[in-house]
Amino acid sequence: MTSRTGSAPRIDLHTHSTASDGTLTPAELVRAGAEAGLDVLAITDHDTTAGWAPAVRALPPGLLLVRGAELSCRWAGTQPATPLHLLAYLFDPEHPELVAELARVRASREERGERIVHLLRADGIDVSWPDILAGAAGGTVGRPHIAQALIRAGLVADTRAAFGPDWLGERYRLPKEDIDVFRAVRLVRAAGGVPVFAHPRATRRGRVVPDELIAELAAAGLAGLEADHEDHSPAERAHVRSLAAELDLLVTGSSDFHGTHKTVQLGAFGTGVEAYERIVAAGVTEVASG
Ligand code: AMP
Ligand code: FE
Ligand code: FE
Ligand code: ZN
Numbered sequence: 001m002t003s004r005t006g007s008a009p010r011i012d013l014h015t016h017s018t019a020s021d022g023t024l025t026p027a028e029l030v031r032a033g034a035e036a037g038l039d040v041l042a043i044t045d046h047d048t049t050a051g052w053a054p055a056v057r058a059l060p061p062g063l064l065l066v067r068g069a070e071l072s073c074r075w076a077g078t079q080p081a082t083p084l085h086l087l088a089y090l091f092d093p094e095h096p097e098l099v100a101e102l103a104r105v106r107a108s109r110e111e112r113g114e115r116i117v118h119l120l121r122a123d124g125i126d127v128s129w130p131d132i133l134a135g136a137a138g139g140t141v142g143r144p145h146i147a148q149a150l151i152r153a154g155l156v157a158d159t160r161a162a163f164g165p166d167w168l169g170e171r172y173r174l175p176k177e178d179i180d181v182f183r184a185v186r187l188v189r190a191a192g193g194v195p196v197f198a199h200p201r202a203t204r205r206g207r208v209v210p211d212e213l214i215a216e217l218a219a220a221g222l223a224g225l226e227a228d229h230e231d232h233s234p235a236e237r238a239h240v241r242s243l244a245a246e247l248d249l250l251v252t253g254s255s256d257f258h259g260t261h262k263t264v265q266l267g268a269f270g271t272g273v274e275a276y277e278r279i280v281a282a283g284v285t286e287v288a289s290g
Helices: 024-035 052-057 096-122 129-136 143-152 181-190 211-220 234-247 275-281
Strands: 040-046 064-075 084-091 194-197 223-229 250-253
Touching: 024 040, 024 052, 064 096, 064 181, 064 211, 084 181, 096 129, 096 143, 096 181, 129 143, 129 234, 181 211, 194 211, 194 275, 211 234, 223 234, 223 275, 234 250, 250 275
Parallel strands: 040 064, 194 223, 223 250
Antiparallel strands: 064 084, 084 194
16 A cells, blocks of 8 residues: 555554544544645544444545444453453454443443542542543543543642542552453454454553463454554653564554544554554455545
8 A cells, every 4th residue: 555645654553533532523524634734544442333323424525434432351360350452453343242342341440430439539639420421422431531530629730630649540440341352363263353452561651461371362363563652762762663563463553542532643653554454454344434
């Protein structure tokens, strides 16, 4: 493939819309992708495909859309389990078992969100669950929506501060019923999709999984690792690349854009054409073009 400008194509394979915890609607997201000069954009909302149809409808000419999702997973090898994120690309959005798992996780997110709000309120912090749900506007609810309530209440300055240890990062952090990561890899493959481990070495987000687990996941069907991500240090990026080479996994890079919930911009990190083409070749859903 060639880019619109004749230079290397710009491919951003991890972004969020208001279908989860981003701040641009799916239509605004694809328009912003075109304006940012991207050739390929993937929409990867947390645990939902609700943004796919509106993104396709609004797709500007010249932009290719990879339909995907970011699955909330956990590895049971530690106590408590280690949470992790699995990007899933170009899968069948109607695969019954996968649809059921995503619905279950979304329900668990709502239940957890409400419990976090109870904990906050028990400490005299005036945040309202109905307001937070309204803020999510029907999209997958996440801690960034609770962060918005803390910002509105003047308790923290921004989302980053809301994820500090005194708030949602530790003190008011509760687990949700994430999907076992081996089950998730198998389900994504069964649904014709391509599973890629999102920001696998992001130590600044908390505990990360050992390389041995990634090797086991590769044997179970994992296709790739996201290396270039703002939450990875240069050394972590290099480590992910060498692990991917060792395990014959493809390597991606992406912005993990969340609109104004984060500072990172669309296209801040990108994926090479070869990895992109491996994903397209392996996925059952077509890449959409505007
Ligand atoms: P949840 O999915 O509800 O557990 O919340 C996790 C989401 O919060 C991630 O997908 C990010 O969008 C966001 N997030 C996590 N850590 C941070 C942070 N330190 N600063 C800003 N946003 C964060
Ligand atoms: Fe997010
Ligand atoms: Fe993630
Ligand atoms: Zn993400």
